[in-house]
């Protein structure tokens with residue numbers, strides 16, 4: 005069964021670059037219809053299906069994941085298009101099996117302390133670690149269908165979401181696998197930032213990596229494979 | 236915006252508000268995480284991000300100020316206190332709007348005295364007040380720094396003033412909350428408490444609009460304290476007296492605490508709780524305050540645990556429920 009993994013985070017943290025990097029490394033064929041350009045991609049989501057081999061207790065095999073790059077979440081109220089995109093992202097966040105939360109470690113290190121983290125970063129961490137997930141998912145009660153531009157990809161995921169709703173009803177689902185990606189580790193200040201992120205994101209797995217260089221992404225895959233749900 | 240004056244009822248509602256642009260993604264996520272509010276920070280670093288600063292922008296403030304006010308309303312009891320605070324907040328807000336429109340505005344005097352017994356909600360209200368002042372743009376950060384005598388009164392001449400400056404600096408943009416403030420003035424000749432009060436008065440003068448000072452403590456002692464320095468009393472705009480909770484309010488507080496800890500009461504347990512609350516209010520087992528209620532509940536939870544130890548396989552409902560007998564030791 006295909007599981008969904010959302011890549012989320014604040015603006016400019018490197019979600020899109022990481023998405024393309026992960027697709028490339030698994031030879032995935034991302035959704036070609038949504039061509040990538042930074043200006044247009046800001047309020048779009050696009051997805052790639054990736055297959056990951058794993059060696060687990062149950063023997064060798066492979067996991068199917070749908071990896072989804074999302075538009076940035078923001079600290080304050082934005083233009084209507086961005087708000088709608090944010091709503092779509094939160095719907096996805098609530099329903100997915102895994103979340104990769106990307107944070108720009110170099111920015112965090114440079115700005116220092118908690119000021120380096122966006123408020124959305126703290127909010128994402130808090131939501132995933134502390135929300136009552138079974139309740140959250142029950143109260144979402146399926147997916148409301150937004151009319152505008154996100155309709156097309158929501159359509160594509162509806163069947164997946166329905167299946168999940170069943171699993172939720174059976175009380176099988178808890179919080180998603182949560183991985184914090186401390187990105188841009190190739191830049192100055194990133195080591196300081198990485199340490200700060202570890203402190204701020206207590207309880208979460210924080211993996212240092214560089215989407216640009218491709219360092220540390222193997223660890224990300226390993227983690228997804230090991231922590232996969234539903235077995 | 237009408238959506239913001241009530242709590243969202245479901246995940247879908249939160250997401251709709253986000254979609255329609257009534258709330259930010261941060262607020263949406265904090266609703267989803269339930270009761271979570273993203274506060275700027277309470278600690279040491281004085282950096283405020285550009286976004287945090289922008290959020291104290293006046294056009295957003297009315298809408299946002301409601302959140303802190305909502306928290307205030309959700310507190311059990313405290314009717315008069317809430318009313319007084321709403322007044323102070325409304326006044327501060329309107330004075331700000333007036334000055335933005337170049338109308339004559341009164342300088343804001345927001346320093347306050349909170350008197351009342353311990354555990355009557357003074358710190359909680361101070362924290363919420365800080366948040367409201369931040370929401371309406373009066374305070375840049377809206378955090379609360381707590382201090383007591385030991386943090387302020389020093390050991391040699393000049394030390395106290397230095398310690399006080401440090402605390403005030405940490406509180407810039409927020410609220411400095413000094414509990415048992417009269418303890419600053421206690422002690423005899425060779426005490427530096429006097430130096431502390433002078434330093435405090437000076438800070439209120441020098442950094443007038445940059446922080447809000449709240450002094451708290453028992454009513455009588457606070458009265459005495461305000462006579463210790465001639466200029467002191469007139470520097471505080473609001474003098475709020477926090478009453479002890481009534482028995483009914485204590486029961487409601489207890490119910491909230493139990494729900495938070497995932498416990499429930501059998502009907503016998505409910506009767507026992509009412510007896511306990513009545514006793515608390517009458518001063519039998521401690522003062523009429525939330526803290527003693529919490530201690531008593533925790534004792535009852537421990538009694539329940541001991542009772543269940545004899546049971547090799549307690550059911551879910553047994554684990555959840557407190558019975559009259561768990562309160563017995565407290566009542567008798």
Ligand SMILES: Nc1nc2c(ncn2[C@@H]2O[C@H](COP(=O)(O)OP(=O)(O)OP(=O)(O)O)[C@@H](O)[C@H]2O)c(=O)[nH]1
Nearest residue numbers: 014015016017018019020021076187188214215216
């Ligand atoms: N040096 C370095 N730059 C990176 C890295 N990852 C991303 N970047 C750069 O950071 C900028 C933003 O990257 P994106 O991938 O577009 O960020 P995003 O999170 O998708 O941004 P939005 O979609 O606008 O929210 C680009 O200039 C990237 O080249 C990294 O690991 N190292």
Ligand SMILES: [Mg+2]
Nearest residue numbers: 019020045046
């Ligand atoms: Mg992007």
